[in-house]
Amino acid sequence: MVYGGKPSTGCYLCRKRKIKCDEAQPECRNCIIYGRPCPGYRPDAVFRNETRKIERLVKSGNSASNNSSSGSNSGSQGHTPGSDSSVIVARRRHHGSIQSKPTLTLYSPADADWEQRALCYFFDQFTIQADEEDGGHLDYLPPLYAREIGRQGGNAPSSCLRWAVDATALMTLANAKNASPLMNKARLGYGKALRSLQEALASPAHAVKDETFASVVLLSLYEDISGERNGLFSSHTAGFEFLMKLRGEGQMDHRRGRDMFNFAYTHLYVEILALGDKPRFDGDWVVGMLDSNNPVERLMLTAPSISQLFTSMRRAPPPDQATVEAWIAAGLECDAELAQWTQTLPDRWLPLFVYSDQGEPLMTYNRISIALVWNYYRAVRVMLHQLLLSLHGSLAAIRMQSSFTSTFKPPITQPGDSTPETSIRATIRELTTEVCRGLPFCLSDVDSLGRPTKTVGEWQTRAAQGYGLLWPLWYLLSCGMPTLAQVEQIRTVLYRVGSKHGIKLALVLAREAERIRGEQHTEVRVVNSV
Incomplete structure (x- = not known):
């Protein structure tokens, strides 16, 4: 023994x-x-x-030694100049084939073991269990998936969830390990999930089920992991809007339905506020369904009023002075509502101001999930202040034009005077700095006290947490006022999420932000030359 x-x-x-x-x-x-x-x-x-x-x-x-001795005797009689080297090369190849392990790309995607590994990897990276203090992330998927594969085969309309989970899991592992065969199989599963989803939506009984809504959540996540959006717009936004309205207030009666609704609601308003998409339904009916005592849902309540302001400005004809002043007043009211959000948070939601071992100021939180919500809050305020900055510029142009046609003379500002534009720019820079100071904590590089984390692997941040960083960072990088150091920091984080976790949307957003910044710099150079 x-x-x-x-x-x-x-x-x-x-x-x-x-x-x-x-x-x-x-x-x-x-x-x-x-x-x-x-x-x-x-x-x-x-x-x-x-x-x-x-x-x-x-x-x-013993048998091998006997064979080698007889082979050496016979080989000595017919020796050729290249025989020794060829034997050595053959032995090296044989030795290398035994010692080296095949990479993931050498395995056939039909191997069931890799499908099972993909499922476990996906659930480990993208699902976070909820507790008393944290709402979790997609933690309803494992039980829904287990129930789905246990009660039916693969041909029912409700099997769209099974196909959606399998496709998203395969694409997640394929991107993380750079395995092309798994990517091909993931795309096939994505097509089957889309066809099965269409069948489910055609059935009134299946359309309102949690499994159907969860399938749309997964297919939108698949788009982001694979980086296959239509530009920056998702193909599943209309599906979210349709199902949210179809399911009505009943979806908010249990935590699973509420979590899926919150995911879809955030998805919609990211496209409305950050990308300028127009809402396709009236969001007032949602207000009564959200819990104002929940910090996340209370922040979500501010989105419809900001969206209404953005939409009214896009649809209006060239405004006059009174209209611009009314928009500025509405924007300031929305900003005051956002600022009030920070005053009503429980103590465990408040940020901590600490210093790293190198003396660098940092901002940490009780949990990474709380830091991600704060990032969305700051990004929305930056959007609003960019809007106010633009409106003040329009108001100044209108007043300047009216000064040429009337006796009105605009007040002359001295270099040291504080103007609304100066205050707005300072607020944007402050919000951007706060986000950047919290990034080491969001990436698990430091703990809540600013101390370096002792990690076993290269990076302990889960994919769900990296996924939550993307849109706020993209907006700050493309439309905010970051310094050169902050630009490099944000760009590094986006590429880090895209490469380490295989979320290709991060790489798409980084490239798009660089394009937008390049256009902005070109416009500034043209204006200065004129």
Whole structure:
């Protein structure tokens, strides 16, 4: 009997699938996801009877030595100049083929083990379990998926969830490991999910189900992971709007429906506010469904009024002075509502101001999820202040034009005088700086006290947290007023999320922000030359 070393103590099913087991009691998380009973764990030490193995090795060694001796005798009679080198090369190739492990791209995508690994990797990276202080992220997906694969095959209309989960999981692992075969299979699954979703939407009974809404959530996430949006616009925005209205107030009666609604609502207003898309439905009916005591939903309540202001400005004809002044007053009212959000937060939501070991000022939080919500808050305020800055510029131009046609003389400002534009620019720079100071904490580079984290791997931030960084950082980089150092910091974070977690939308947003900044610099140079 010999000691076999410390083996993997995971459950039998996880060892069979070659995936990491968390060894939780009474069942591991992977078995719960698959809806199968966990077979339990094996002991830390294993002893094996190696007697017969040693006997076989001795016999094979003797026969090999006999063959080599006879081969050397015969080979000495017919030796050629290149024979030694060819044998050496062959041995090196043989040795290398034994020692090196094949990469992921060498495996066939039909291998079921990789599908199972993709599922576990996706659920580990993109689902965060909710608790009393944190709402979690997509934690309703594992139980929905387990229920789906346990009750039907793959042909029912409700199977769109199964196809959507499989496709998104495969694309997540394929991007993280740069495995083209898995990408191809993910795209096939995405097509099957779309067809199955169309069947589900055609059925009134299936259209209102949580599984159908969760499928749209996943397909929009698939677009972002694969980087296959229509420009920066999602193909599933109309689906979100349709299902939110169809499901009505009943979707807010349970936490799963509420979480899916919040995801879709945020998705919609990102496109409305950041990308200038127009709302296709009246959002006033949503106001009564959100909980003003919840910090996230209270922040969501400010979106309709800001969206209404943006929309009214886009549709209006060239404004006069009174109209611009009314828009400025409405913008200041929205900004006051946003600022009030910070005054009503519980203590655990408030940021901490700390310093790193190098003396760099940082901003940390109780949790990364709280930091991400603060980033959205600051990005929305930057949008609003950019709007106010533009409106003040229009008002100044109108007043200047009227001064040429009337006796009205605009007040002359001295270099040291404070103007609304100066105050607005200072606020934008302050909000941008606060976001950048919180990035080391959002990336898990430091803890809540500003101390460097002792991580085992290269990067401990989960993909769900990196995903939550994208849109606020894109807007600050493309439309904010970051310094050169902040531009480099934000760009590095976007490329880091795109490369480490394989979320290709991060790379798309980084390139788009660079394009926008390049156009802005060109316009400034043209104006200065004139």
